[in-house]
Amino acid sequence: MAVKIGDKLDLGEFPLLLAPMEDVSDPPFRYVCKQNGADLMYTEFISSEGLIRDAAKSLQKLDIFEYERPIGIQIFGGDIDNMRRSAEICTQVNPDLIDINYGCPVKKVVCKGAGSSLLQDIDKMVAMTKAVVEATHLPVTVKTRLGWDDNSKNIYEVAERLQDVGIKALSIHGRTRAQLYKGEADWTLIREVKRNPRIKIPIFGNGDVDSVERAAAWRQEFEVDGIMIGRAAIGYPWIFREIKHYFKTGEKLPGPTIAERVDVCKTHLLKSIEWKGEKTGIFEMRRHYANYFKGIPNFKEYRVKLVALSSLDEILETLEEINYNFSAMAV
Numbered sequence: 001m002a003v004k005i006g007d008k009l010d011l012g013e014f015p016l017l018l019a020p021m022e023d024v025s026d027p028p029f030r031y032v033c034k035q036n037g038a039d040l041m042y043t044e045f046i047s048s049e050g051l052i053r054d055a056a057k058s059l060q061k062l063d064i065f066e067y068e069r070p071i072g073i074q075i076f077g078g079d080i081d082n083m084r085r086s087a088e089i090c091t092q093v094n095p096d097l098i099d100i101n102y103g104c105p106v107k108k109v110v111c112k113g114a115g116s117s118l119l120q121d122i123d124k125m126v127a128m129t130k131a132v133v134e135a136t137h138l139p140v141t142v143k144t145r146l147g148w149d150d151n152s153k154n155i156y157e158v159a160e161r162l163q164d165v166g167i168k169a170l171s172i173h174g175r176t177r178a179q180l181y182k183g184e185a186d187w188t189l190i191r192e193v194k195r196n197p198r199i200k201i202p203i204f205g206n207g208d209v210d211s212v213e214r215a216a217a218w219r220q221e222f223e224v225d226g227i228m229i230g231r232a233a234i235g236y237p238w239i240f241r242e243i244k245h246y247f248k249t250g251e252k253l254p255g256p257t258i259a260e261r262v263d264v265c266k267t268h269l270l271k272s273i274e275w276k277g278e279k280t281g282i283f284e285m286r287r288h289y290a291n292y293f294k295g296i297p298n299f300k301e302y303r304v305k306l307v308a309l310s311s312l313d314e315i316l317e318t319l320e321e322i323n324y325n326f327s328a329m330a331v
């Protein structure tokens with residue numbers, strides 16, 4: 001059955017979502033994920049205070065493109081009125097939805113009463129969500145965690161109360177705030193939320209899906225409406241097409257060839273330059289090379305070289321050399 005967010009947004013059967021990731025899920029990265037089949041993508045989180053102050057960096061994060069649809073803009077903040085105002089600003093850019101971040105565990109965010117901090121004050125979280133829902137005609141969704149810590153896993157109640165004030169989907173990362181990114185994600189409570197007969201909105205599972213096998217097993221075991229993937233897509237956007245192919249045919253696609261890795265890496269680099277300008281585009285692409293070529297033996301020399309070069313021509317030449325030298329290898 002097709003999964004719908006609100007009345008209008010149809011994501012098809014069992015959608016795969018690209019998780020919002022700070023400094024990662026920008027338009028160049030989203031481009032390669034979209035090409036490989038991500039069904040719904042999000043911007044990285046955007047500070048509501050930054051948006052209201054007109055901070056250039058926050059505004060740049062509002063850049064979305066037609067080919068990215070459906071796309072959600074994710075906002076965070078600790079002040080209800082600022083969240084309401086930033087929802088109005090986001091609405092003007094016309095994304096397909098607005099997502100609220102109640103999951104970020106980072107100290108500088110939590111200290112300001114934002115992100116996962118709201119898991120400690122559900123009344124405020126509900127009031128904030130209601131204010132955002134009322135500030136926009138767009139569907140509002142939420143991404144959060146199981147709870148603040150092991151003794152306060154309140155996602156069951158959170159899901160009900162947020163649905164009651166009008167959110168249209170909920171993505172749950174199967175960790176508490178206290179866990180940060182440590183240990184294994186536990187999707188058991190996500191299944192409980194999904195099984196709650198009061199819950200009618202789509203529930204997306206998130207956390208540690210890093211292979212076709214796990215996606216298939218957890219889809220079955222935890223009964224979610226779709227899966228959100230973050231880290232496993234970094235340098236490996238093929239994860240979306242591989243999972244989709246498996247769901248459709250029951251067969252595993254072979255991994256990308258070296259030529260494909262080079263090709264997608266190049267596209268990512270060129271999009272990066274197109275969007276950020278040559279200098280920043282080249283610089284910020286450096287964090288991605290190791291991921292695109294993970295698992296290739298004796299690659300270190302090239303990895304070191306790629307992150308040292310600052311001329312586009314030289315980087316492109318090096319990528320061609322990689323293609324030439326490693327193409328015979330099955331990775």
Ligand SMILES: Cc1cc2nc3c(=O)[nH]c(=O)nc-3n(C[C@H](O)[C@H](O)[C@H](O)COP(=O)(O)O)c2cc1C
Binds near residue numbers: 104
């Ligand atoms: C580098 C990085 C940046 C992230 N930034 C955000 C963010 O901006 N908003 C958000 O909701 N979650 C953010 N997250 C959390 C991810 O969306 C996701 O919940 C988490 O990585 C678990 O999923 P995964 O195991 O598939 O990576 C970030 C995670 C990483 C690794």
